[in-house]
Amino acid sequence: MTDQDNKIYRDLLDTLDADGVSYAVLRDDVTATKPIRDLDVLVSARDAEAFRRSADAAGFIMLRDDYFNPGKEVWLLYNNGRGWLLDVHYKMVYRGVEFLQTEKLLANRIRRNGYYVLCEEDFLLSLLFHNVLAKKRIQEKHAPQLQRLLAANLDQKRLRTHLQAVGLQKIFDALAADFERACSDPSFVAGMRRRALRVILKNPANFFTAKVMLPWRRFKSAFAGPPRGVLVAFLGPDGTGKSTMIKAVKEHLRRYALGAEVAYMGPWGGSVLNLRKIFFWLNPSPYRSDYKAWYAGKLKEKPGPLRGVARIKFMFRSGLYYAMLIVEMWTRWRVRVLPRLRRQKVVLGDRYIHDILTGYKNRPMDYHVELRQKLCARYPAPNIGILLDSSPEIIFKRKPQLDREQLALGRELYRQVAEQYGFIVLDTSDSVARTLQQFDQEVMPLLLAHLRRQNNPAGSPIEKEAAASRTAEVRV
Structure with missing residues (x-):
C-alpha cells in the first residue's frame, strides 16, 4: 500500500x-x-x-x-x-x-x-x-x-x-x-x-x-436465525493441496477482518456421531468388495451385477451406510456450519457431500449414482464451491501411493462435478501465492457479493436504493 x-x-x-x-x-x-x-x-x-x-x-x-x-x-x-x-x-x-x-x-x-x-x-x-x-x-x-x-x-x-x-x-x-x-x-x-x-x-x-x-x-x-455468513466448500482429489490451500485462504481472509473458520465436511472421516463405529458389527459400506479386488488387479474383468444373497447383503450394508451418512451429514451441518453462518463467519468446508459423487475414498463407483445425486440435491448447497486440481505429475509427487488409473478417473469425475454444480476450478500446480491470486480474482468478488446481500436484505434502505437504481438502468 x-x-x-x-x-x-x-x-x-x-x-x-x-x-x-x-x-x-x-x-x-x-x-x-x-x-x-x-x-x-x-x-x-x-x-x-x-x-x-x-x-x-x-x-x-x-x-x-x-x-x-x-x-x-x-x-x-x-x-x-x-x-x-x-x-x-x-x-x-x-x-x-x-x-x-x-x-x-x-x-x-x-x-x-x-x-x-x-x-x-x-x-x-x-x-x-x-x-x-x-x-x-x-x-x-x-x-x-x-x-x-x-x-x-x-x-x-x-x-x-x-x-x-x-x-x-x-x-x-x-x-x-x-x-x-x-x-x-x-x-x-x-x-x-x-x-x-x-x-x-x-x-x-x-x-x-x-x-x-x-x-x-x-x-x-446456535438454534435459530438466518445464516448471515458464507459457506465456501473445497473439493478435489487427494494430493491437490486442499489442507494447505484452506489454511492459506483462512489467513488471507483474516487480513481483511473476514472471520474464517474451517469445518471438515467430507462424507468419510471426521465423524460427529461415530455411527459406523457404533454399528461396526453390521459392516456398513457403500463399496463392493469385488470392485476393490478388480481395482487392485486381482480380477481380470470388471465385476457384473450382484445376484441372490450377495446382492441382498450388499443392499443392506450400503443402505445402512447411506442412512447413517444422511444423519451424520445433517448433524454436521447443524453443529459445525449453521451456527457459524449465523454469527456472520466465513466457513471453509474441507470437502463436502459432493465427494460421494466421485466414489468412495479415491475409489470410483458406477452404482448408486442416482441415490448419491439425490443426496447432494437435498443437502444445503455451499454459497461458493471450489475444485482444487493439479497436474498428475504434481499429485504423484505429493501422493506417490496413489494408483494412476484411479487418479485419472477420479480427476475426471471431480471435473464433471465442478461443471454440473458450477464450482470454480483453481489450479494448485504452482505456488500457494499463485493460487491465492487466482482466488482473489475469481472467488473474492463472489464472496463479498454474498456478504453484501446477507447484510443488506431486500427490505433495507441500501438494498431498496440499489434495486431502484438497477430498475432505472434497465429502463434506460
Whole structure:
C-alpha cells in the first residue's frame, strides 16, 4: 500500500461532510503519508442510515453488523487483492458496553487538516481506555502519545466532567499517576481493567447488554436465525493441496477482518456421531468388495451385477451406510456450519457431500449414482464451491501411493462435478501465492457479493436504493 491509499478514506470522509453526517476520526491521521490499515470512525447513531448509504455508495461492504457487538460495524472496500477496512463506532463500546459518552465526544470534536477528530481531552480518554479495556495493555505504539497527552496542559474540568459522568475518574487518576508502571506491568493494567468493568457494568443499560442481551443472542444463534455468513466448500482429489490451500485462504481472509473458520465436511472421516463405529458389527459400506479386488488387479474383468444373497447383503450394508451418512451429514451441518453462518463467519468446508459423487475414498463407483445425486440435491448447497486440481505429475509427487488409473478417473469425475454444480476450478500446480491470486480474482468478488446481500436484505434502505437504481438502468 502507498500513502495514496489513504485517499480512499479521505474521499469517504468528504462525502460524509457533504451529506451532513456527524463523525470524528478516532485514532489515525488520514492526511499522513503512512498508509492506514483500518480506520476507526465515530459516527452519531442518529446518522447511522446516512452513513451506511454513503459507505455503500463509496464501494464499502458491511462485513459485520452490530448484532453481536452493539454499537460497532466493520466495513471493507476490496479491489484487486487490496483492502481498506473501516471500523465504525456508533457508541464508544467494548463488547457492547459503552464506556464513554458518544454524543459528548461528538459535541466536543474539532476540525484538523480538513477532517473532524476528537478534541485532545477526549482523544486521551478514548485512547487510554481503548488500550486498557480492549487491548488489556498499553500498546507500545500508543505509549508516547498517551505520555504526551498526560503531560499536556489539558482542560481538567472537561476531563473531570466526562470521567465523573461514566464513573471512571478514580481509575483514570490511578493510571495517570503511575503511567510508567502501566506501560511495563500488564498485571497492573489487568487490575485497572477489572475495576473499570465493574464500574461500567453498574450502568443498568450496560449490565443488561452484557449479562442478558448478548448471552441470549449468542445462545439463540446456535438454534435459530438466518445464516448471515458464507459457506465456501473445497473439493478435489487427494494430493491437490486442499489442507494447505484452506489454511492459506483462512489467513488471507483474516487480513481483511473476514472471520474464517474451517469445518471438515467430507462424507468419510471426521465423524460427529461415530455411527459406523457404533454399528461396526453390521459392516456398513457403500463399496463392493469385488470392485476393490478388480481395482487392485486381482480380477481380470470388471465385476457384473450382484445376484441372490450377495446382492441382498450388499443392499443392506450400503443402505445402512447411506442412512447413517444422511444423519451424520445433517448433524454436521447443524453443529459445525449453521451456527457459524449465523454469527456472520466465513466457513471453509474441507470437502463436502459432493465427494460421494466421485466414489468412495479415491475409489470410483458406477452404482448408486442416482441415490448419491439425490443426496447432494437435498443437502444445503455451499454459497461458493471450489475444485482444487493439479497436474498428475504434481499429485504423484505429493501422493506417490496413489494408483494412476484411479487418479485419472477420479480427476475426471471431480471435473464433471465442478461443471454440473458450477464450482470454480483453481489450479494448485504452482505456488500457494499463485493460487491465492487466482482466488482473489475469481472467488473474492463472489464472496463479498454474498456478504453484501446477507447484510443488506431486500427490505433495507441500501438494498431498496440499489434495486431502484438497477430498475432505472434497465429502463434506460
